[in-house]
Amino acid sequence: MxxxxxxxxxxxxxxxxxxxxxxxxxxxxxxxxxxxxxxxxxxxxxxxxxxxxxxxxxxxxxxxxxxxxxxxxxxxxxxxxxxxxxxxxxxxxxxxxxxxxxxxxxxxxxxxxxxxxxxxxxxxxxxxxxxxxxxxxxxxxxxxxxxxxxxxxxxxxxxxxxxxxxxxxxxxxxxxxxxxxxxxSLFTFNIKDPRLQDLQGISFNQALVKVTGTKLEESGPLLITHWGLSGPAVLKLSSRGAYELADKNYRFDVIINFTGALKPDEIRKHIQEYAEANPKRKVINYPLFELPKRFWERMVDHCGIGAKTPFMELSKKHMNKLVEELGQGRYAVDGKSTFxxxxxxxxxxxxxxxxxxxxxxxxxxxxxxxxxxxxxxxxxxxxxxxxxxxxxxxxxxxxxx
Structure with a gap:
């Protein structure tokens, strides 16, 4: 035979x-x-x-x-x-x-x-x-x-x-x-956003990624790349949503929770408790939620929090912005990348x-x-x-x- x-x-x-x-x-x-x-x-x-x-x-x-x-x-x-x-x-x-x-x-x-x-x-x-x-x-x-x-x-x-x-x-x-x-299927998200610029190689042990206007969401490790976002969370999302994302011509917004699964109120409470315990520490020098230092510095700066601002002086406006960026950051995806x-x-x-x-x-x-x-x-x-x-x-x- x-x-x-x-x-x-x-x-x-x-x-x-x-x-x-x-x-x-x-x-x-x-x-x-x-x-x-x-x-x-x-x-x-x-x-x-x-x-x-x-x-x-x-x-x-x-x-x-x-x-x-x-x-x-x-x-x-x-x-x-x-x-x-x-x-x-x-x-x-x-x-x-x-x-x-x-x-x-x-x-x-x-x-x-x-x-x-x-x-x-x-x-x-x-x-x-x-x-x-x-x-x-x-x-x-x-x-x-x-x-x-x-x-x-x-x-x-x-x-x-x-x-x-x-x-x-x-x-x-x-x-x-x-x-x-x-x-x-199994592709990465192209994102051009100043919040991610020059941060390629930074990874998060656990993040939650949602596609706005859909039921698509996945959690898992996340990676910032030269072209946007990758890692298991994004790859799983691209697989489950292969046809739905193709229909969108790979242009859509994602909401990212960089803390994993913490809700906004939980993020806020954690920051407040840390501030009470460490009032004089400068915000930019002490990353919370086990976030990478360079990413934390970028988020603090993006939220308008000064480099010398201590936790005790975080305004309500700055607190709200930081909670939003860490737990509900919105990013525009414009295309995909495949290997x-x-x-x-x-x-x-x-x-x-x-x-x-x-x-x-x-x-x-x-x-x-x-x-x-x-x-x-x-x-x-x-x-x-x-x-x-x-x-x-x-x-x-x-x-x-």
């Missing part, structure tokens, strides 16, 4: 390795359009590879998938995050869970995962052909013809795992498969087109779709990778011996 896996990314490699391991008599080939393999694995988690998540129960996982959601519950019962941890461990890769339940290789190096996959592929005889871009899929009786720019391959089974590929979606649409509209290597797309081939117990196309026998080519995407935290691992495993389990 010849099996062709289209796409040399996470989902493609994992499916290919497991198929080749379980069916040593199969000829498994990966076709990758570029000269790079596992590029998203390489950059994930800032180069550490957020390989999965410490949550193990399907009921805990599905809320992190804005598209797919409850339909994925059976998938994670079959192969969940702990199964992936065991899979890696059996192949010499130890992992660790961080406080936010993201999991990384213990080496904190994505190359550890890449080396593992390449080693396993070689061990089980997987052929890897690079610079082979898919141009057409053709069903011929019980066989598939895979056309690339250079040649044509014949296979008994084909697995499409190309991720966010406009060219692949076009090929699949030409077959007759239906596509859910595509919009970016090409980490780009995630909401949308894809409709889940109704595949049998989610096998990931085989309902109308096209022996054609399988896994990973982001489907209308499945998740919040940041290792969840997108886990969808790839689970689908790749399920496909390998369904192949007949």
């Amino acid at each position: 010849k099996v062709i896996v289209i796409g040399g990314g996470a989902a493609g490699f994992f499916a290919a390795i497991n198929i080749a391991e379980k069916h040593p008599d199969y000829q498994v080939t990966i076709l990758e359009k570029s000269n790079k393999l596992l590029s998203k694995v390489k950059v994930s988690g800032g180069g550490r590879c957020n390989v999965t998540n410490a949550r193990t129960k399907p009921s805990e996982l599905v809320p992190f998938y804005p598209r797919g959601n409850k339909k994925l519950h059976p998938l994670f019962k079959t192969f969940t995050t702990s199964d992936m941890v065991d899979w890696l461990n059996q192949r010499g890769v130890e992992t660790k869970a961080e406080d936010d339940q993201r999991m990384f290789p213990i080496t904190d190096d994505s190359q550890t995962i890449i080396d593992c996959f390449l080693k396993e592929a070689k061990k089980h005889g997987v052929t890897i052909i690079q610079n082979e871009a898919l141009t057409k899929l053709e069903q011929q009786n019980d066989r598939w013809l895979v056309h690339t720019k250079a040649t044509t391959y014949e296979a008994g089974k084909v697995i499409v795992a190309t991720g966010s590929s406009t060219a692949t979606w076009k090929v699949l649409q030409e077959l007759g498969l239906e596509l859910t509209p595509l919009v970016p 090409k290597e980490e780009f995630v797309t909401a949308g894809g081939i409709k889940l109704s087109e595949v049998d989610l117990s096998t990931f085989e196309c309902k109308r096209f026998p022996n054609l399988y779709l896994v990973g982001e080519v489907l209308d499945i995407d998740a919040l940041t935290g290792g969840f997108n990778f886990q969808a790839c691992w689970s689908a790749g495993w399920v496909v390998s389990e369904t192949f007949e011996i």
Whole structure:
């Protein structure tokens, strides 16, 4: 049996390795359009590879998938995050869970995962052909013809795992498969505001971000960047609101609580209590709420509080302004920024087109779709990778011996 896996990314490699391991008599080939393999694995988690998540129960996982959601519950019962941890461990890769339940290789190096996959592929005889871009899929009786720019391959089974590929979606649409509209997911907010200028690199352990005029809000770590705001809070928000924010053409206002979840009255009370205990201390020199010093100085200055003003002399006007900026700061978003290597797309081939117990196309026998080519995407935290691992495993389990 010849099996062709289209796409040399996470989902493609994992499916290919497991198929080749379980069916040593199969000829498994990966076709990758570029000269790079596992590029998203390489950059994930800032180069550490957020390989999965410490949550193990399907009921805990599905809320992190804005598209797919409850339909994925059976998938994670079959192969969940702990199964992936065991899979890696059996192949010499130890992992660790961080406080936010993201999991990384213990080496904190994505190359550890890449080396593992390449080693396993070689061990089980997987052929890897690079610079082979898919141009057409053709069903011929019980066989598939895979056309690339250079040649044509014949296979008994084909697995499409190309991720966010406009060219692949076009090929699949030409077959007759239906596509859910595509919009970016997991992007950062472009904000040009003097309050954030030259503060890039400053982060907040916990912040609450709301999109005005909507029900969209998310909490989590927040990061000031050269172009605006990023970090888990913003990335989660961009994922959940992918379609709603696209409709706004990525122009909207956000309200940010830099203290986390404190209400205005609680912020005010804390400042007043500190002022009573430390009346002569200069406001600008003593950041409250564990806020970064440079950010606190910027907020104090923006509120018109003088550099020599002690806490005891904070006027009602200045107090009100400071409470507002810290707990309900309003910022105008004008556009988004995405990282090409980490780009995630909401949308894809409709889940109704595949049998989610096998990931085989309902109308096209022996054609399988896994990973982001489907209308499945998740919040940041290792969840997108886990969808790839689970689908790749399920496909390998369904192949007949």
